[in-house]
Each structure stands twice: as C-alpha cells, then as structure tokens.
Amino acid sequence: MGTFKYLYGPVPSRRLGASLGIDLIPKKICSYDCIYCQIGKTTHLTLKRKAYYPTEAIKRELEAFLKDPENANRVDILTFSGSGEPTLHEGIGELIRFLKGLTTIPVAVITNGSLLWDPQVQEDLLAADRVVPSLDAAVAESFRAVNRPVEGLTVTRMIDGLKAFRKRYQGQLWVEVLLCEGVNDGERDLAALKKVLNEIDPDRVQLNTVVRPPSESSARPLSQARLGEIRDYLGDKAEVIASFDRSTLPVYHQATEEEIINLLSRRPETAEKMSQSLGLHLHEVEKYLTELLREEKVLALRRGNEIYYEVKR
Numbered sequence: 001m002g003t004f005k006y007l008y009g010p011v012p013s014r015r016l017g018a019s020l021g022i023d024l025i026p027k028k029i030c031s032y033d034c035i036y037c038q039i040g041k042t043t044h045l046t047l048k049r050k051a052y053y054p055t056e057a058i059k060r061e062l063e064a065f066l067k068d069p070e071n072a073n074r075v076d077i078l079t080f081s082g083s084g085e086p087t088l089h090e091g092i093g094e095l096i097r098f099l100k101g102l103t104t105i106p107v108a109v110i111t112n113g114s115l116l117w118d119p120q121v122q123e124d125l126l127a128a129d130r131v132v133p134s135l136d137a138a139v140a141e142s143f144r145a146v147n148r149p150v151e152g153l154t155v156t157r158m159i160d161g162l163k164a165f166r167k168r169y170q171g172q173l174w175v176e177v178l179l180c181e182g183v184n185d186g187e188r189d190l191a192a193l194k195k196v197l198n199e200i201d202p203d204r205v206q207l208n209t210v211v212r213p214p215s216e217s218s219a220r221p222l223s224q225a226r227l228g229e230i231r232d233y234l235g236d237k238a239e240v241i242a243s244f245d246r247s248t249l250p251v252y253h254q255a256t257e258e259e260i261i262n263l264l265s266r267r268p269e270t271a272e273k274m275s276q277s278l279g280l281h282l283h284e285v286e287k288y289l290t291e292l293l294r295e296e297k298v299l300a301l302r303r304g305n306e307i308y309y310e311v312k313r
C-alpha cells in the first residue's frame with residue numbers, strides 16, 4: 001500500500017475481517033474520554049461536528065486505493081473509525097455515499113453512538129452496511145464513570161438516540177458493550193443494559209473488555225469466564241468477541257508481525273515510535289499489538305505517561 005494519510009491497513013479485525021480503516025478524526029478529539037481508551041486521554045472533548053480533515057482529500061485517497069484491484073481484493077470491509085469519534089466529522093455521510101458509488105465492498109462505521117440523537121447523524125449513517133455503536137452503561141453513574149462524556153451528554157439522550165436510529169436504519173446494527181471490572185459490570189448495570197438492549201433490539205451484542213493498555217490504570221478487564229456468564233445472561237444475540245482466528249491471517253499480516261517483533265527485540269518502543277519506524281498508521285500498529293499482547297508475545301509497560309512494548313522472553 002502506498003503512503004496514505006487517512007487510510008490504514010487492511011488489518012485483521014476481530015469482528016470485521018480484513019478491514020481498511022478510514023481515519024476521520026485527529027488524535028484525540030472525542031465526545032467521550034473513556035477510561036479504557038487505548039488511544040489515550042481525550043484532549044478535545046466536544047460534540048461539535050466539522051470537517052476535522054478535508055472531505056475531498058479523504059475521497060481522493062479512497063479513490064486512489066480502490067482503483068488498484070490488488071488493494072481492493074484484499075479488503076473485506078471499509079471501516080470508518082478514527083483517533084476519536086468518527087461521527088464528529090460532518091462529511092461522514094457524504095463519504096459513505098461516495099464509497100457506495102465506488103465499490104461493492106461493505107462499509108462499516110465504528111462509533112461511540114453518542115451523537116445518534118442528532119437526526120443529521122442518523123441520516124449520515126443510513127447508507128452504511130453495518131453500524132457498530134458502543135453502549136457500555138445504561139445507568140447514569142456508570143455511564144459517567146466509564147465514558148466520561150462531554151458536559152450535557154446524558155445517558156438518556158444517548159440511549160434515546162440509539163433507539164431512534166434503530167427505527168430508521170435498515171442495515172446491520174451491532175452494539176458493542178465494553179465492561180470494566182468494578183465500574184460497569186455490577187448487577188444493576190447488567191439488568192439496566194439488558195432492558196435497554198431488548199428495547200433497541202440490535203442484530204448482535206458484542207461483549208468486550210479491556211484488552212489493550214487503557215487510558216487509566218483503573219480500567220481492569222473481566223475474565224473470559226465472567227464475560228461468558230454475562231453473555232448467557234444477556235441472551236441469544238450476545239457474543240464475546242472471539243480472538244481473531246490466526247489460521248486465516250494473510251501472509252502480509254505475518255510479515256508485519258515479524259517486523260514488529262524484530263523492532264521490539266532490539267529495544268522497548270512506544271506504539272507511536274513503532275508507527276514512525278515502520279511507516280504504519282498508529283491504529284494499524286495498535287491492532288497488531290493487541291494480537292501480540294493476547295498471545296503473550298509482547299508485554300506492555302507503563303513508564304510515566306507512556307506505554308512501552310517489549311518482547312516477552
């Protein structure tokens with residue numbers, strides 16, 4: 001892949017397959033400041049929608065990438081995400097519609113769901129094949145504790161937005177619930193979540209926990225066993241997001257993984273330094289690191305405000 005500023009990957013994603021990421025938001029602009037965020041602390045907490053990156057420049061990159069059949073053939077899905085909340089970009093609707101006119105590859109949006117009460121945001125996402133909003137808590141205190149939203153954004157407003165969007169949206173709606181031990185996994189939390197999820201009636205409910213080094217060390221993971229119990233409690237649509245099946249990983253993925261291991265065997269590095277040395281987008285590096293951490297091939301160590309990775313020996 002050539003040098004692209006707004007695109008990263010394709011990288012294997014646990015839930016989407018080989019995903020080309022489209023980064024719509026600079027680090028770290030978001031409507032939340034989640035304690036588990038792996039991108040780091042939100043430096044600009046906002047609900048303001050605007051063209052954080054120029055829409056036309058993103059279109060040009062997408063066109064350049066997709067016109068090469070070799071690129072297009074190794075992508076299962078085009079995914080809007082970002083180093084923050086992608087629906088804050090006012091051009092997201094235009095970009096989704098642009099892609100739908102350009103390719104048959106499905107389009108997904110991974111969003112924190114916090115702007116779905118806005119009819120314009122709802123409209124913007126209607127053309128996507130899959131929308132994956134977060135819903136980490138349905139109890140006000142837990143919502144504030146885990147997502148630390150921008151002032152004025154209440155859990156009721158967010159949930160009403162999700163429900164309203166569900167009514168209009170014909171595509172696949174997969175709700176992700178990220179649980180942190182002792183923060184949003186209490187009995188009251190789970191009962192409230194179950195009720196709201198039944199009302200929203202998404203196509204899937206994906207349970208996740210803290211798998212990458214979080215923004216706050218207070219964000220601790222649940223065990224696989226506990227996640228399994230919660231899945232059973234939430235019902236048929238719930239699933240624990242499974243580890244990516246390594247046997248399906250393409251060759252280029254394994255080569256990049258080797259490069260990362262080689263780099264880290266020389267000295268510990270931050271994800272940002274690795275991204276510069278390897279010429280990979282930060283998100284791409286982070287996705288590889290997630291797999292390597294899960295497989296216990298690398299370790300994450302906090303030094304001051306930075307997280308360093310090193311090879312586990």
Ligand code: SF4
Pocket residue numbers: 030031032033034036037038039042083084085112
């Ligand atoms: S919504 Fe996503 S990007 Fe924003 S703080 Fe939470 S995890 Fe990070």
